[in-house]
Amino acid sequence: MIRYTPQLSRSEVILITFILLASAIIQLTGSFWIGYISDDYDLLIQAQSTHILKPLEGHHFSPVVIGLFKLAGNYSLSPILWHCLALCMHAVNTVLVFSLVRTSCLLHKWPALTVTTLFALSAAGYEALAWVCSIGYVLVLPCILVALLVALTAPAKRAPFVGILLVFLQICAFAIWDWGILMLPLVVVSLGFRLRQKEIRFFHAFLMLWPSVAVWCMFMVLRTVLNVKSGYHGGLDGLTLGAKIIAAAPLTNLLPNTTTTLLKSTWGILGMVIIWAVLCWSAMKDRVVALAVALYIVCVIPIMLFGSLQSRYAYIATPFLGLALVQATTRLKRTHLSLILGIIFVVGHTVFAIQRSQLWASAYCAAKGLRTTIDSIHISPKNDLVVVNLPDSFGPPNMIWRPFLWRNGITSFLKNFKRVNTPGCPFVWYGAQIPVVAQDQVASLHPNSEIYVVTSQHPEDWHQFLVKPLESDNTDNSDEQPAAQVLSKGVPSD
Numbered sequence: 001m002i003r004y005t006p007q008l009s010r011s012e013v014i015l016i017t018f019i020l021l022a023s024a025i026i027q028l029t030g031s032f033w034i035g036y037i038s039d040d041y042d043l044l045i046q047a048q049s050t051h052i053l054k055p056l057e058g059h060h061f062s063p064v065v066i067g068l069f070k071l072a073g074n075y076s077l078s079p080i081l082w083h084c085l086a087l088c089m090h091a092v093n094t095v096l097v098f099s100l101v102r103t104s105c106l107l108h109k110w111p112a113l114t115v116t117t118l119f120a121l122s123a124a125g126y127e128a129l130a131w132v133c134s135i136g137y138v139l140v141l142p143c144i145l146v147a148l149l150v151a152l153t154a155p156a157k158r159a160p161f162v163g164i165l166l167v168f169l170q171i172c173a174f175a176i177w178d179w180g181i182l183m184l185p186l187v188v189v190s191l192g193f194r195l196r197q198k199e200i201r202f203f204h205a206f207l208m209l210w211p212s213v214a215v216w217c218m219f220m221v222l223r224t225v226l227n228v229k230s231g232y233h234g235g236l237d238g239l240t241l242g243a244k245i246i247a248a249a250p251l252t253n254l255l256p257n258t259t260t261t262l263l264k265s266t267w268g269i270l271g272m273v274i275i276w277a278v279l280c281w282s283a284m285k286d287r288v289v290a291l292a293v294a295l296y297i298v299c300v301i302p303i304m305l306f307g308s309l310q311s312r313y314a315y316i317a318t319p320f321l322g323l324a325l326v327q328a329t330t331r332l333k334r335t336h337l338s339l340i341l342g343i344i345f346v347v348g349h350t351v352f353a354i355q356r357s358q359l360w361a362s363a364y365c366a367a368k369g370l371r372t373t374i375d376s377i378h379i380s381p382k383n384d385l386v387v388v389n390l391p392d393s394f395g396p397p398n399m400i401w402r403p404f405l406w407r408n409g410i411t412s413f414l415k416n417f418k419r420v421n422t423p424g425c426p427f428v429w430y431g432a433q434i435p436v437v438a439q440d441q442v443a444s445l446h447p448n449s450e451i452y453v454v455t456s457q458h459p460e461d462w463h464q465f466l467v468k469p470l471e472s473d474n475t476d477n478s479d480e481q482p483a484a485q486v487l488s489k490g491v492p493s494d
Contacts, residue, residue, distance in 0.1 A: 008102075015113055016098055020091050023120040023353075027087060030357030031130035034364035035079040040132045041409035044073045059229035061222075064176045065136045082132045089138045090129060094120045096145035097319045104152035105288045111326050114342045118322040123352035124256040125315025127401065130360040134312040136177030141316055143173040144183045148295075151190040151208065156200045159207035167211035174219050178228075179316065182299060184209075184216045189294045193287070242304035249300045250275045252400060253314055253321050257352050259398040282328035292324035311401035363394035363403035366465060370406065370454065373467045375414040379450040385417040386446045388439070388453040388470060389425045396462055397426035407432065418446070427462065442470060 036044065046056060047069030055061045056069070071077045098116040101107045107115065122129060128137040147169045154162045166187060173180025191205045248263055251272050255262075262268045283290040299317035303309055325345070329338045370391070379385050395402035407429060410419075421428045422439045430436060442451055451470040456462060 009109070012098075012102075012109060012113070016095065016116065019113070019117050019120045020094060022350075023090070023094065023122075024087060026121070026350075026353050026357050027083070027129060030354070031126075031360040032083045032087065033080075034083075034130065034361055035368075036132060036409070036412070037364055037367050038404040038407050038409045040079075041412040043069050043133050045411060048073045053226075055223075055226060055228045059178075060136070061174070061178045061226065061228050062136055062176060064139065068135070079132055082135060086129050086135050086138050089142065090120075090122070093138065093141045093145060096142060096149070100145055100149055100152075100319070101323055104149055105291070105323065105327075107288070107323075107327065108330075110342070111330050114346060115319065115322045115326045117346050118326070118349055119319045121346075121349045121353040122315060122318055123349045123356055124253040125311060125313075125318050126256070126353065126356040126360070127311035127403075128315035130357070130403070131312065134315075137179060137312050137315045140173050140177035140180045143169045143176065143180060144186060144316065145319075147173075147183050147187050148190055151187045152194065154208070156204040159200075159204040162208045163211045166208060167215050170212045170215050174215075179302070181216070181219070182302070182316065184212050185298045186295055187212065189298060190291070193291050193294075197287070245304050245309045246297075246300060247272045247276070249303070249309065249314075249317070250279065250296075250321055252309065253318060254325075254348075255352075256311065256314075256401060257355055258400060259396070260400060261398050263400070278328060279324055282324070282331060286327060286331055288327045289324050292320045292327065296320040296324060309400075359395055360403045362463075363405060366391070366394050367405045370465060370467065371413055374417065374452070377415065377450075377452060377467075382448070384446070384449040385415060386420055386442070386449045386451040387417045387467075388420050388442060388451060389422055389428055390419055390454055391427040391465060392429040392432065393427055394462070418449070420446070439470075 043056065047066050050056055050066060052063045052066050052070070054066075056066050068077065068082070072082075094116060097119045098112060101115045102109075102112040125137070128134045147166055150162055150165055150169075170180070170183055173183045188209065191200070191208060194200050195202060195205055248268075251263065251268065252258065254275070258268075279289070279293050283293045296317055299320060300313075303313050322345075326342065329341045332338045332341075374385075374387060374390075377385065391405045392407040393402040394405050405427075419434050420442055421430065421432075421434050421436045422442070423436060428434075437445060439453075452467055453470045455466050455468070457464040457466045
């Protein structure tokens with residue numbers, strides 16, 4: 001696989017610069033300007049009382065990210081600075097992805113640029129770029145990519161030095177974000193492919209790996225001592241769900257704005273089967289595809305174990321799936337077909353990324369509008385305030401990976417209130433520990449309370465929310481009827 005080191009041409013430098021600018025513009029015209037939202041507020045408070053060597057939320061061991069939240073809480077670190085950091089590190093990751101696929105995997109110029117563009121747009125993993133509390137995935141990826149570059153290109157005679165460099169990168173990855181735990185397995189896979197090609201011997205691989213293995217094991221012991229939980233879910237008791245997540249992962253990465261309805265449909269299942277069949281068949285024919293698929297599977301195993309497929313988790317896995325798919329298309333005998341598929345990938349993900357950026361920006365506007373509206377409600381000092389169906393997420397019903405609104409972060413409201421959900425609401429999450437009560441029973445269960453309900457301004461319209469007294473929920477919302485409270489808007493409806 002590693003026969004020569006391609007020289008970076010001037011045209012490639014220009015094109016990489018253009019890709020970075022295009023990616024930045026998509027964010028700067030949308031999600032870059034959003035402030036804190038949902039979990040961000042809770043983490044700002046929790047970080048102040050959490051020691052920098054203790055896990056945040058009980059399962060995220062990340063001294064660097066905890067330090068950032070401490071700075072934000074103590075010194076008013078602006079969300080804009082968070083987004084600047086994420087944007088800069090994403091640019092670094094984009095350059096590293098290009099270096100990896102061009103120099104380590106020996107892709108030609110245009111396939112390498114296609115893979116790089118797909119990652120730069122990062123439509124599937126957009127949550128890691130848009131949401132402050134997901135920045136750890138962006139910050140830890142440089143360590144992983146540099147480690148892979150080193151593992152795939154370092155000569156055997158430099159094995160002891162490589163071992164020192166890899167253990168340094170592993171320690172940095174652990175300190176930045178706990179998903180740095182992926183670095184060692186990914187390096188093992190990379191060195192395994194080099195061993196198979198007889199580029200290095202087992203002794204050289206051992207010298208490169210043993211320091212990182214020792215640190216990796218010590219980190220696992222440290223997590224046990226600190227009683228760090230493993231994600232949000234117990235992993236091994238949901239193997240069926242995990243298998244479904246593995247099966248759906250490539251399709252959701254290719255179609256990040258799809259719906260759960262499509263994923264569960266016959267066409268969705270057929271699409272999953274076809275994508276995995278293409279990847280497996282191509283992996284048997286092409287070593288680069290085999291390496292990329294192996295790296296991708298390593299990245300999605302934690303998602304399978306945790307039983308939750310979210311956009312932010314796709315950020316680290318995206319470059320490896322892109323590499324596998326693009327390299328697979330280059331094996332087509334018809335060059336024009338390969339070119340057309342590449343253009344479809346890039347154009348499609350450009351559209352998806354723009355939609356994601358605008359959706360997150362609109363979600364922030366809706367969240368801010370809802371908080372302002374609820375804080376402005378006037379109630380009697382003797383009464384409690386109850387809010388029914390405060391939205392957890394924003395976007396079309398059944399859309400996967402919708403931006404969060406007020407699943408958490410209620411402490412940021414000036415007014416105290418109780419939350420209640422009613423059955424069948426399309427923008428609340430029923431997995432939360434919030435009482436679910438039939439709407440006609442809410443008033444009887446909350447006497448001496450003033451009850452307001454959050455609804456869509458119009459049926460089937462997820463763009464705008466209306467906050468109004470519960471008793472007026474069944475009234476006509478025509479222009480002749482005055483709204484009980486200020487309208488909380490996302491993007492304008494069509």
